[in-house]
Amino acid sequence: MNYLKSIKQSFLLAALFCPFFLQAQSNYSTRNGKISFFSSTPLEDIKAASNNGTAVLLSKTKDIAFQVPIKSFQFEKGLMQEHFNENYMESDKYPVAKFKGKLNQDIDLSKNGEYDVTSTGTLSLHGVDKPRTISGKLKVSDGKVQLISNFNVACVDHNIKIPTIVIAKVAEIIAVKVDAVLTPLTK
Amino acid sequence: MISTKIKSLFIALGISSSALAQDADSLLNQLGGNQKHDALTATFKASRIIFTQSTETEKKYDLNFLISHRFGDIGGDFGSSHTLWGLDIAQDLYIGFDYGITSKLTAGIGRSKHNELYNFFLKQKMLEQTKTFPVNATLFAQAGIIAREENSVNEFANGSDRNSYFLQALVSRKFSSAFSLQGSVGYLARPVGSEANDEKGLLSLGLAGRLKVTKRMALVGDYQFSNISRPDNLINTYYNSLGAGLEIETGGHVFALNFCNAPYINENNYIAETLKSWTDGGVRFGFTISRNFTLHKSKNPDINSKIY
Numbered sequence: 373m374n375y376l377k378s379i380k381q382s383f384l385l386a387a388l389f390c391p392f393f394l395q396a397q398s399n400y401s402t403r404n405g406k407i408s409f410f411s412s413t414p415l416e417d418i419k420a421a422s423n424n425g426t427a428v429l430l431s432k433t434k435d436i437a438f439q440v441p442i443k444s445f446q447f448e449k450g451l452m453q454e455h456f457n458e459n460y461m462e463s464d465k466y467p468v469a470k471f472k473g474k475l476n477q478d479i480d481l482s483k484n485g486e487y488d489v490t491s492t493g494t495l496s497l498h499g500v501d502k503p504r505t506i507s508g509k510l511k512v513s514d515g516k517v518q519l520i521s522n523f524n525v526a527c528v529d530h531n532i533k534i535p536t537i538v539i540a541k542v543a544e545i546i547a548v549k550v551d552a553v554l555t556p557l558t559k
Numbered sequence: 560m561i562s563t564k565i566k567s568l569f570i571a572l573g574i575s576s577s578a579l580a581q582d583a584d585s586l587l588n589q590l591g592g593n594q595k596h597d598a599l600t601a602t603f604k605a606s607r608i609i610f611t612q613s614t615e616t617e618k619k620y621d622l623n624f625l626i627s628h629r630f631g632d633i634g635g636d637f638g639s640s641h642t643l644w645g646l647d648i649a650q651d652l653y654i655g656f657d658y659g660i661t662s663k664l665t666a667g668i669g670r671s672k673h674n675e676l677y678n679f680f681l682k683q684k685m686l687e688q689t690k691t692f693p694v695n696a697t698l699f700a701q702a703g704i705i706a707r708e709e710n711s712v713n714e715f716a717n718g719s720d721r722n723s724y725f726l727q728a729l730v731s732r733k734f735s736s737a738f739s740l741q742g743s744v745g746y747l748a749r750p751v752g753s754e755a756n757d758e759k760g761l762l763s764l765g766l767a768g769r770l771k772v773t774k775r776m777a778l779v780g781d782y783q784f785s786n787i788s789r790p791d792n793l794i795n796t797y798y799n800s801l802g803a804g805l806e807i808e809t810g811g812h813v814f815a816l817n818f819c820n821a822p823y824i825n826e827n828n829y830i831a832e833t834l835k836s837w838t839d840g841g842v843r844f845g846f847t848i849s850r851n852f853t854l855h856k857s858k859n860p861d862i863n864s865k866i867y
Contacts, residue, residue, distance in 0.1 A: 403590045408861050421861035426590040428583050437583035443596040448864045449853040450618025450662070451811060458601045459774050464736055467596070472583060535775070538810065557586075 405552025411543040434475040597689040609781035609802035614697040617659030620855035627653040634840020653824040675706040703827035737771040
């Protein structure tokens with residue numbers, strides 16, 4: 373009897389575990405995604421980068437979200453960084469930049485491969501929300517998902533004002549690059 | 560035994576499925592413990608407000624080059640059109656370099672025209688204002704050496720009579736992106752007083768503020784209450800220092816234009832020796848130009864900026 377009972381219990385255990393393992397593989401996240409941007413004009417090329425991007429990807433609902441603290445962007449010059457935070461991004465008031473959207477493609481994240489994807493959602497920056505469709509790439513290998521995306525942000529879209537005195541030094545359209553390796557979220 | 564295991568499994572599953580039920584937003588927030596990016600920056604734009612240090616220190620490896628100038632009295636015996644309201648006179652001139660050893664520790668050297676004073680200082684940021692912590696706090700320690708010749712025989716009987724020391728604790732708060740306020744407590748230690756009855760050590764309390772009027776312009780006010788600990792029976796009348804000014808920021812430069820009664824720029828000079836008052840024309844125009852240099856180039860290609 374005991375023997376039979378334990379078999380029953382092991383089945384029960386297995387049955388319980390199965391969906392758990394399947395589901396556990398369907399959420400991906402990172403908290404050290406790399407995000408960088410580039411402003412290019414004939415006078416100055418300005419670059420900045422952050423390794424503090426957080427990203428989540430929920431394969432079940434196809435939700436994708438990426439967020440970065442504005443103050444985590446590092447510049448070559450400390451003063452540039454201060455101006456970026458104080459005069460352009462007002463990061464005390466608007467501390468994070470965020471994209472939240474849904475993947476437009478059905479991707480099987482259990483299969484290794486490279487997939488071109490687009491995501492439609494909202495880009496929130498400097499207190500202004502803009503509906504955007506952003507294209508990128510998902511590279512799946514061994515359970516990890518690498519998210520790569522290049523897109524542009526027009527300063528005027530997000531009410532970021534460039535004073536006329538530096539207009540030749542700061543580009544009106546900023547190129548943004550995201551590169552993040554998401555790992556399965558286990559809890 | 561087994562049933563307890565199953566029970567704990569159910570609990571574990573309960574937790575994990577609740578995690579799965581969350582949407583992208585709450586997951587992001589869970590991950591995002593971004594406490595370290597919480598510090599409020601730029602409570603003040605410059606390292607000095609008018610004559611008082613601000614709680615700001617230089618950025619790591621940044622060198623700040625300062626030139627300060629104080630003209631002569633606008634009114635009174637030394638002012639009026641005969642000196643073009645003080646513009647003919649260079650009451651004091653300060654040339655200095657501040658260097659950020661770390662982003663919180665600044666070392667500085669400078670030289671003043673008055674007393675031919677050479678000063679050396681260290682400035683350490685102790686606390687930073689964040690979303691949860693209310694104030695910035697900075698300690699400032701300065702030594703000054705008078706290099707001029709004696710005005711009277713045995714003025715500096717001992718070599719150490721040329722040295723003075725100033726210690727100051729500064730506390731500031733950025734109330735909004737436009738308004739910051741600073742309080743300070745300072746102590747000036749001198750080998751000899753200004754006159755026979757004078758105290759050697761002087762306590763000085765300060766209050767200063769900054770109000771941004773545009774993104775790149777701010778009004779600043781500065782007050783040093785320096786005569787609290789002084790006796791009443793002194794021959795000269797010593798005044799507290801009051802200044803008001805305009806700060807203009809243009810990228811790497813900060814220009815500060817001001818009016819104040821303090822004739823001298825360095826703490827070791829003006830705390831004890833402000834004999835000018837706003838009420839008798841002893842106000843002067845002054846300015847400070849500071850230029851920032853980044854000495855250390857980052858090796859990270861992601862953040863290399865190029866200026867053509």
